[in-house]
Amino acid sequence: MTRTTLWLIALFALIAAACVAFGAYFSYVTLLNAHRNAIEARFAITAERLAGTAERASSLGIALPAQTTFEGLLRREAELEPSISAIDVVDERGVVLFSSEPARVGRADPKVRNAVSKRITSDLGTTIGLVELRYDPEALAAGAAALADDLTVIAIPTLAVACLATILVGLLLALGLRRSARRAAEPASWPPAARTAFETVAKVHLRAAPGAPSSLAPEPRT
Amino acid sequence: MIGFRAGISIAIALVLCVALAVVGWGARTAAQRTIEPEMLAKAQSVGRSAASLVEVAYGSGIPIDKMVGVRSYFADLRKANREFALIRMTTPDGRELARSGDGTGMAGAPVVHTAVTSRSGVPIADIAVTVDPGVISEEVGGVLIDVAFIGIVSLLIALELVALVIGTSGIAALAALEDRLRALAKGRLALHESGAQTRARDLVAPIDQQVSLLAARHAEARAAAARAGDAEALAQLDLVARRTGLGAVSTSENQAAVAVRPALFLFMLAEELTRPFLPRFAQGLAAADEAIGPDLAASLPIVAFMAVMALCQLPFAALSERMGRRPGFLIGALLAAAGYALSASTGDYMLFLAARVTTAVGYALVFVSAQGHVVDHAAGSARTTALAVFVRAIMVASLCGPPIGGVVADRLGPQAAFMLAAGLAVLSLGVAVLTLPAARHAARGAGLAWSDLKDAARAPRLMALLVGCAFPAKLLLAALCFLLVPLQLQAMGYSSAAIGRFQMIYPILMVMLVPVFAAMADRLSARAGFVVLGGLVAGAGALALPLYPGVPTIALALVLLGVGQSMSIASQSALVADSATGGRSAGVLGLFRLVERSGNAAGPAAAGALLAGLGFALSGALLGAVVVAGAALYAVAGRGTLRGEATHAAVASEGEV
Numbered sequence: 001m002t003r004t005t006l007w008l009i010a011l012f013a014l015i016a017a018a019c020v021a022f023g024a025y026f027s028y029v030t031l032l033n034a035h036r037n038a039i040e041a042r043f044a045i046t047a048e049r050l051a052g053t054a055e056r057a058s059s060l061g062i063a064l065p066a067q068t069t070f071e072g073l074l075r076r077e078a079e080l081e082p083s084i085s086a087i088d089v090v091d092e093r094g095v096v097l098f099s100s101e102p103a104r105v106g107r108a109d110p111k112v113r114n115a116v117s118k119r120i121t122s123d124l125g126t127t128i129g130l131v132e133l134r135y136d137p138e139a140l141a142a143g144a145a146a147l148a149d150d151l152t153v154i155a156i157p158t159l160a161v162a163c164l165a166t167i168l169v170g171l172l173l174a175l176g177l178r179r180s181a182r183r184a185a186e187p188a189s190w191p192p193a194a195r196t197a198f199e200t201v202a203k204v205h206l207r208a209a210p211g212a213p214s215s216l217a218p219e220p221r222t
Numbered sequence: 223m224i225g226f227r228a229g230i231s232i233a234i235a236l237v238l239c240v241a242l243a244v245v246g247w248g249a250r251t252a253a254q255r256t257i258e259p260e261m262l263a264k265a266q267s268v269g270r271s272a273a274s275l276v277e278v279a280y281g282s283g284i285p286i287d288k289m290v291g292v293r294s295y296f297a298d299l300r301k302a303n304r305e306f307a308l309i310r311m312t313t314p315d316g317r318e319l320a321r322s323g324d325g326t327g328m329a330g331a332p333v334v335h336t337a338v339t340s341r342s343g344v345p346i347a348d349i350a351v352t353v354d355p356g357v358i359s360e361e362v363g364g365v366l367i368d369v370a371f372i373g374i375v376s377l378l379i380a381l382e383l384v385a386l387v388i389g390t391s392g393i394a395a396l397a398a399l400e401d402r403l404r405a406l407a408k409g410r411l412a413l414h415e416s417g418a419q420t421r422a423r424d425l426v427a428p429i430d431q432q433v434s435l436l437a438a439r440h441a442e443a444r445a446a447a448a449r450a451g452d453a454e455a456l457a458q459l460d461l462v463a464r465r466t467g468l469g470a471v472s473t474s475e476n477q478a479a480v481a482v483r484p485a486l487f488l489f490m491l492a493e494e495l496t497r498p499f500l501p502r503f504a505q506g507l508a509a510a511d512e513a514i515g516p517d518l519a520a521s522l523p524i525v526a527f528m529a530v531m532a533l534c535q536l537p538f539a540a541l542s543e544r545m546g547r548r549p550g551f552l553i554g555a556l557l558a559a560a561g562y563a564l565s566a567s568t569g570d571y572m573l574f575l576a577a578r579v580t581t582a583v584g585y586a587l588v589f590v591s592a593q594g595h596v597v598d599h600a601a602g603s604a605r606t607t608a609l610a611v612f613v614r615a616i617m618v619a620s621l622c623g624p625p626i627g628g629v630v631a632d633r634l635g636p637q638a639a640f641m642l643a644a645g646l647a648v649l650s651l652g653v654a655v656l657t658l659p660a661a662r663h664a665a666r667g668a669g670l671a672w673s674d675l676k677d678a679a680r681a682p683r684l685m686a687l688l689v690g691c692a693f694p695a696k697l698l699l700a701a702l703c704f705l706l707v708p709l710q711l712q713a714m715g716y717s718s719a720a721i722g723r724f725q726m727i728y729p730i731l732m733v734m735l736v737p738v739f740a741a742m743a744d745r746l747s748a749r750a751g752f753v754v755l756g757g758l759v760a761g762a763g764a765l766a767l768p769l770y771p772g773v774p775t776i777a778l779a780l781v782l783l784g785v786g787q788s789m790s791i792a793s794q795s796a797l798v799a800d801s802a803t804g805g806r807s808a809g810v811l812g813l814f815r816l817v818e819r820s821g822n823a824a825g826p827a828a829a830g831a832l833l834a835g836l837g838f839a840l841s842g843a844l845l846g847a848v849v850v851a852g853a854a855l856y857a858v859a860g861r862g863t864l865r866g867e868a869t870h871a872a873v874a875s876e877g878e879v
Contacts (some may be wrong), residue, residue, distance in 0.1 A: 001392075001396070001421045001422045001423075002426065003392065003421075004392030004395055004396055004421065005226065005396070007392065007529070008226070008227065008230065008396075009230070011229070011380060012230050012234055012380065015377060015380055016234050016237055016241070017236065018240060018243075018370060018376070019238050019370075019372065020238070020241045020242065020245065022369055022372065023242045023245045023366055023369035023370075024245050024248075026366075026368070026369055026633075027245055027246070027248075027249040027366065028249075028364050030249075030361050030362055031249060031253055031256070031257065031362065032251060034253070034358050034361060035256060035257050035260060037263050037265075038257055038260035038261050039260055039264075039266050040814070041303065042260070042264040042267045045264070045268055046267060046271075047266040048271070049271050049274060051271075059355050070291070085601070101663050102700070106420050110309045117469060122630075132493070136682050143257075143260070146252070146255065146256045147252050147256050147257075149254070150248065150251060150252035150255060151245075151248055151249060151252055153248070154245060154248025155245055155248065155252075156249070158241045158244045158245055158248075159241070161241070162237050162238065162240075162241040165233075165237045165737065166230070166233065166234050166237055169229075169230060169234075169237070170230050170232035170233075173226050173230055173233070174226065175485060177226050177400075177403075178401065178425070179460050180403050181403065181425040181426075182397055182425075183430070184402065184403055184406055184428075184429045184430030185429060186431055188430075190406055191406050191407045191409075191578065191857055193406070193407060193408055194406040194407070194408030194409050194410075194411065196409060197409040197410070197411055197465070197466040198436070200462055200466070201411070201462050201467075201468060204438055204443070204455075204459055204462045205440065205443045205459075207352070207455060208443040208444070208446060208447040208452065208455040208456075208458070208459055209527065210261050211806060
């Protein structure tokens with residue numbers, strides 16, 4: 001019996017701990033996504049602005065490779081934000097035409113994970129190039145580490161307290177159950193409803209068979 | 223008296239709520255430190271981008287106060303960035319030129335200003351973006367509500383499966399002790415047959431001894447009174463025995479039902495997972511097919527599932543008897559698991575329909591096999607108790623499944639939720655292998671023939687009850703809970719997790735209220751009255767939908783559906799059982815189940831057909847009117863018999879499927 005209740009308490013404490021851990025993890029993932037979205041949305045706005053500039057020039061008849069003012073513009077935009085590692089304008093084949101890092105011009109690098117891109121389209125809607133903004137993964141990693149630290153500081157003690165509280169409540173309930181069981185062994189200490197029922201029965205017995213016990217005195221054990 | 227398991231569950235629910243609130247507070251603090259600066263930087267970029275557009279327009283010669291489209295541009299920006307509560311453009315002297323959003327309640331919120339300048343650098347306007355950092359806290363809050371529901375539902379699942387984890391003997395010992403203490407707390411002095419040989423024997427033996435002594439003394443007193451011919455004393459002794467249960471023996475849970483319960487619960491949980499997202503998922507698959515409208519696309523898989531269930535009910539009863547209950551359960555679970563896996567992996571609507579039909583075939587086979595197992599191993603009143611255990615497992619599954627399925631579908635995708643369902647079906651198969659006894663093959667399954675049903679239909683007042691009450695009840699339930707409400711909430715922008723939480727309303731009320739209304743109907747001897755009243759209440763909720771087609775009315779409709787069906791379902795089953803006399807009990811019960819399942823299939827079909835023409839509220843109301851009319855028809859058909867003693871104890875129907 002004791003083993004059963006201890007197993008039950010352990011099982012429920014495990015559930016409580018798992019739920020708090022899940023809650024903390026899901027919260028972390030939500031915050032991480034929000035952080036990534038905030039950073040990438042900011043870079044996407046920059047990329048969109050640059051793509052808009054290229055599209056306006058294209059509308060005026062200036063072909064993308066001829067938009068040489070991009071060299072300075074890309075460098076200035078990249079300097080505004082330290083976590084931008086490079087901004088490229090690439091043609092439809094993926095070759096870098098202009099870049100905030102002049103050494104990258106003429107290269108055709110594969111896509112990277114920490115990048116935001118925006119298509120440059122002609123007036124006819126065809127893609128004539130791409131603005132690709134590469135950012136330093138450290139910008140995300142630092143935020144992720146800070147979020148993880150902040151949540152760990154709060155989640156681990158909360159998890160421990162939730163576990164302990166469950167164990168404590170479980171032990172108190174188990175003790176209460178055992179005490180109730182012991183009290184139930186003697187009609188004198190039965191719950192009020194049972195005592196009333198017992199007394200009613202005893203009165204009826206006394207009337208039907210005079211001499212029968214009529215009180216809640218302990219019954220002899222056999 | 224509150225039991226140990228119930229007590230610790232309530233305590234954990236409270237502990238979890240507090241713990242998750244603390245985690246939420248921690249997440250909010252973390253967001254303020256890490257994400258808020260990023261949001262402000264983003265607002266700065268947005269402001270700079272907007273300013274540059276205005277500068278281009280101004281440079282083209284458009285006066286700053288004559289620019290058109292600025293407001294809609296700001297509105298688009300806010301739509302794409304929920305954290306921007308307000309975007310304003312003002313002249314240097316403070317005159318407002320354009321705005322989007324409402325700054326109410328945003329006092330003290332960070333504002334990012336960007337100057338709009340002419341080519342010569344003269345300031346011509348100011349763009350101010352007010353950032354609401356609370357958006358992230360709201361997102362975290364939503365996540366934590368999901369987790370809190372998962373936690374509470376996990377507790378219910380743990381309570382359901384606890385015997386599997388820590389062994390049935392330990393649980394039997396605990397239950398034996400709790401049964402005795404609960405009986406004493408209610409003033410009941412009946413003997414308990416269970417638990418004397420369990421680990422709790424040291425604790426229960428002294429209680430049993432006292433109650434046995436009292437019972438023995440009662441028997442002696444009764445014998446003495448009988449010998450003396452004291453009729454008054456005898457009457458008093460019998461009265462007190464009836465009131466206190468003295469001398470009676472309280473039966474324990476049927477072991478056949480206990481054995482099948484964990485496997486059945488896991489299996490039912492698998493199907494319940496799909497409830498909140500299935501209509502939306504089906505619509506998504508059919509999107510490319512112009513021949514199938516979205517409403518039909520959503521309803522067809524549910525209709526197909528329910529129709530297969532209804533059609534397979536009778537033949538599978540005989541089949542499972544012939545092949546044995548255990549193999550029937552195992553084959554059914556395997557088929558259903560294959561169906562779920564196919565649902566998860568296919569992108570084709572017709573293949574998805576085929577997968578749902580496969581699942582339905584498996585579901586029907588598992589259901590009749592589990593029910594057959596309980597019926598085979600219980601007789602008389604024990605059968606009623608055993609079936610009540612069986613029904614409880616289904617109800618708890620319908621309570622736990624939708625919120626979990628919704629969260630999984632939201633966070634990991636509907637395919638993951640279907641794969642989880644497949645995993646649960648396989649797990650139920652494994653549990654059934656361990657817990658169900660080896661098959662007892664019947665030489666030839668007796669089953670039920672259509673002629674039995676025809677014969678059963680002649681039972682007095684049975685068809686009025688089935689057509690007027692049983693069919694409309696399931697029609698409304700399946701239409702409202704499985705199709706109309708999920709689709710309407712989805713259209714209102716609710717997540718699958720939130721839809722799952724709405725779908726909990728009905729089973730919660732059923733679990734809580736069915737025993738209460740069943741006892742009340744028995745006490746008042748008014749079962750037919752409860753059936754009619756339940757139908758009227760359930761229908762009234764749906765009829766209220768057009769009054770204000772918003773979330774409060776939807777919640778009210780679900781609450782009234784739950785309350786109404788809690789009133790009627792147990793009494794309805796008891797009345798059906800009362801009709802099952804004269805050697806046609808199997809036929810009557812078979813007919814009852816067939817009519818109920820037909821209602822389940824007809825509900826989504828009718829709702830799907832009505833939805834396109836009438837919309838959500840009127841479709842729901844029309845189906846509600848059918849329920850009210852059915853209840854009225856039954857009341858008129860049985861005038862003068864709404865009160866009357868029934869011979870069978872009220873027991874709930876077999877849940878919502």
